[in-house]
Amino acid sequence: MAARLNPLDLYDVRSLLSDEERMVQDSVARFTDEKVLPIIGDCFDQGRFPHELIPEIAGLGLLGATIPEAYGGAGMNGVCYGLICQELERGDSGLRSFASVQSSLCMYPIFAYGSEEQKQRYLPKMAAGEIIGCFGLTEPHGGSDPANMKTVAKKDGDDWVLNGAKMWITNGNLAHIAIVWAQTDDGIRGFIVPTDTKGFTAQEVHKKMSLRASVTSALFLDDVRVPGDALLPSVKGLKGPLGCLTQARYGITWGPIGAAQACLKEALDYTAERMLFGRSLSANQAIQLKLADMARRITAAQLISLQLGRLKDAGALQPTQVSLAKWNNVRMAIDIARECRDVLGGAGITTEHAAIRHALNLESVITYEGTETVHQLVVGRELTGINAF
Incomplete structure (x- = not known):
């Protein structure tokens, strides 16, 4: 056998x-x-x-x-x-x-x-974890339109002076440096800004129902002066921050697989032990159909991300492929987390179990670094050749 x-x-x-x-x-x-x-x-x-x-x-x-x-x-x-x-x-x-x-x-x-x-x-x-960084791209009014950037950097002698604000910045209040993207007379440029620089303020975002075990901040730059060598010299324009986002989004295609696996493992254990009407919950057809569908979707996501990784390591990865994987895999995980929460019944609403925590966290993951709709439109543009943004 x-x-x-x-x-x-x-x-x-x-x-x-x-x-x-x-x-x-x-x-x-x-x-x-x-x-x-x-x-x-x-x-x-x-x-x-x-x-x-x-x-x-x-x-x-x-x-x-x-x-x-x-x-x-x-x-x-x-x-x-x-x-x-x-x-x-x-x-x-x-x-x-x-x-x-x-x-x-x-x-x-x-x-x-x-x-x-x-x-x-x-x-x-x-x-070594001795210097922690944060990434300052998203702005309060900007969201999915990073080109609509209001943060500016002006040359003043050998220095740069930055003014503006960034929002939804992970690690903001932990960070020793911020990679800040700003409009200059030469287009969008990136700067390494020590967070103890005069005029730099990080304000932690509270009252979150998602990513509660993470630091999320707003950054404010009020005449923040940095030396000329704070400028990242080898890139200009949106391709700089977007290149970073492609790297991060690649990792995000893998992350939700782990969240979904955690939820499925919990649901398998719970339904095997939970006795209702004289038999385990896992003996019900309705439950098995739900669990089988979760396993199907996790398997597809695993294969997508592995192939994406092989493409990346071969130097052949394209941003559209990352968009397809982020869209598919995060949608897979958030649907599974919600379904597992339901399978756990009342127990599923407590953080003694993982499903509700993952479901809430994934509400952020499906939004940040490109919303689901943005990634759908990236794939649509690839298919049609038409930019519908």
Whole structure:
């Protein structure tokens, strides 16, 4: 008799991974099981980011995982980075967001667009978790239209003076530096801004019902003066921040797979133990249909992200492919989290269980770094050649 399949990996996607990729996944999975899951429900309840985990996250090489070792990174491939995101988000979207912002939105632009001096100065300490970054692109009025940017940077002698505001900034009140994008006379440019600079203020956003175990902030820049070498020299225009977002969105395609797996595992355990009308809840056809549909959708998402990772590592990845994966995989996860909440009945509304926490977190994930509608329109533009934005 054939052995039963892994309910969280029906197509044995793990067998398609290299030894290094499996090792990375296993190490992050152990970290999530041993250090994240025991505390994350309470962190969510308290609206507290678990700062105490940062040293171990850094020690595992999870910050700037794909940055070359010469700059303090781990030199991993894209699939390894995806698996890191998957296992961290199996714990909580807020933890994956922290690592994603640090790696893809802060370390990546310094590596890709920065000077050699900037790389040497910041990247090793960021990989070690000694310098935390945030990414200042989104503005209060801008949302899905980043070109409608009001933050400005004016040249004043050898310095730059920045004025403006940014909103919904992950890590804002944790950060030592901010990667701030601003309009200049030469188009949109990026700047490395120390957060202790005079005129820079970060104000934490409270009363959140989503990403409660994450730090979300508004940034205000009032005549913030930085030296000329704060400018990222190797990029201008929207392709700079959009290039960063492509890196981060790639990781987001993997993260929700972990959230969905956590919810399915919880639902499988709960329905096996819950007795109603003389039999386990899992013996009901209605429940099995729900669980089977969850497994189908997780399997499709796993294969999409793995192929996306292989394309990335081959240098063939296209932004439209990332949009399709983010749209599909986050929609998959939020639907599964909501369905699992329902399967758990009344128990599903408490943070003693994971489903409601993941469902609430995914309300943010489906919105940030490109709403679902934006990614649908990106795919539509690719299919038709017509920009409908």
